[in-house]
Amino acid sequence: MPEDILTPKERYDSLVFIGIKENDVIDFIKVYAEDKTKALALLNSFFYEKGIHPMDFIVVDEGVEDVSEKEIISTKTEEELSAYLSRLGLKLISNGILYTKYKESIYQITAISRELYETLKKQKKPERMEEELKEVEPYIDLEKIPAGEIPKEYIKQFNLLNLMQDMLVINEAEIDLETILKEAIQGQVLIPRNIEVEESLLIQIFDKEYHREISSAVDKVLVKTPIIYWDYYVDSMDDFEFKKIEERVFSAPIFLKAMKGLLVLYEPPKQLVKRLRRIKKRGYVDFNFRDRRYKIPVNFTIIVETGGDGRWNMTFPITMRLPKLDEHIWLNLIREEFGVKLSIADARRIPKDQRTMSSFKNLKILYRKLKEHNKEKGDVELLKEAIDIMVGTVR
Incomplete structure (x- = not known):
């Protein structure tokens, strides 16, 4: 367990936010770490340091957070969160500043006390929120x-x-x-x-x-x-x-x-x-x-x-x-994708059990690869060659 978990300082791999009442009771916790495992370990360490039983809190949000446009995370960068907690009678504080300049994302876990959870559930939701939560x-x-x-x-x-x-x-x-x-x-x-x-x-x-x-x-x-x-x-x-x-x-x-x-x-x-x-x-x-x-x-x-x-x-x-694609559907797909017409005989060269969308996608891949290596050949010739490769009739 890191000894400095509660000490405010500059940090590069983790951060803890808490929301406290005037009597220093903690109702809100948000931890940042490099991945889920480290975030959970940090949260549990914080519980231990503060003598909080984990079952007194409920995780209400967790996941990867995009920080690509942030250079730091601190109480000053989280003004919206600070204002929200303030309306609940909580003050947002942290154990320092987290530098994120070269990070694309970071994992976060947010937990609130059961007391706050029950209070928020009972609150009447504003009309704006009711509209935002409309099914x-x-x-x-x-x-x-x-x-x-x-x-x-x-x-x-x-x-x-x-x-x-x-x-x-x-x-x-x-x-x-x-x-x-x-x-x-x-x-x-x-x-x-x-x-x-x-x-x-x-x-x-x-x-x-x-x-x-x-x-x-x-x-x-x-x-x-x-x-x-x-x-x-x-x-x-x-x-x-x-x-x-x-x-x-x-x-x-x-x-x-x-x-x-x-x-x-x-x-x-x-x-x-x-x-x-x-x-x-x-x-x-x-x-x-x-x-x-x-x-x-x-x-x-x-x-x-x-x-x-x-x-x-x-x-x-x-x-x-x-069902499997018939010859006409197969030829229509080729015309729509490549802008060329093949004959019914060309379509029938593909066995019926292979006339599927998976095979058609394979045909498109083969065509592109052949085009890269045979730029002088026409589309019809390349498609026929791709069909030869698919059905195993390459001479």
Whole structure:
């Protein structure tokens, strides 16, 4: 533990802000450090130095903060924070000045006392804040779908997502569903920062890894409609369990973090989907802690994405089929992307099971690489050569 943690001085790797009452009681703490691990260590060291029990405080914000346009962080640079705390009867002080001239970002954790947290929750929010925290029902904006990600013949189907019902997507066309949804889904929803199942027992819901914050209050955060994408081949089944962060603080499973939004599962095990649908049907998930069981409400939409091998015989409210691209769609993509026409015979050289958006993106990459090395060749010749390479008929 650093001995000088409370000593005001010039600093280069960390800083502590506190908000204190007239009687020197601390109600607000904000720590800066190089990464999350060091920020947590600094916060815990500060608690120890001041004889504060960590469970007397609640973390209300944490994450990477952009400091690229700041040379220092001090009480003088944080005038807005100082003014806000002043309105709460708190004085902002720090343990020095943090030099950030050559830093792009720094990690911060902000915590407030439980007493202040309860006070702020009870306060009537000003009309301006009520407007800032206004929800907009989730919807799909087809015009936001990125160019080149999907044939125009398939776009209309994505209107089905506006029904916000569980869906099976048979994606034989290998369309990048994750990219399309993250761009096309609109709307904004209020989610709790934490769910307090009993005093000092918290389930963290808001997560900067998954949520794009728009505005916030002490206990709630307005976020863009959540889209959480889980891939069976690279992600962990542990993502569907409660994870202990510290004593009496747990991170929620991803289906809770997908609150009021979409949980997209790529080739998930059937048993997992059955479990999630059972949880949705009864409306809550069990959280067990020290021989006690708590019911945590759930609200999310499941989208199962599969390559279409026929193994999904489970009934869904909605099924979206995205078949392989036929010759005409393939040729239209080539004409729109490259401005040239190929024949049906050229399109048929590509095996039917390879006529996908993944293959088309590979074709574009091959074309660009060939163009770099064969600038004298025409576009049609280069495209035909790229197809030869793709299907393995290079002579």
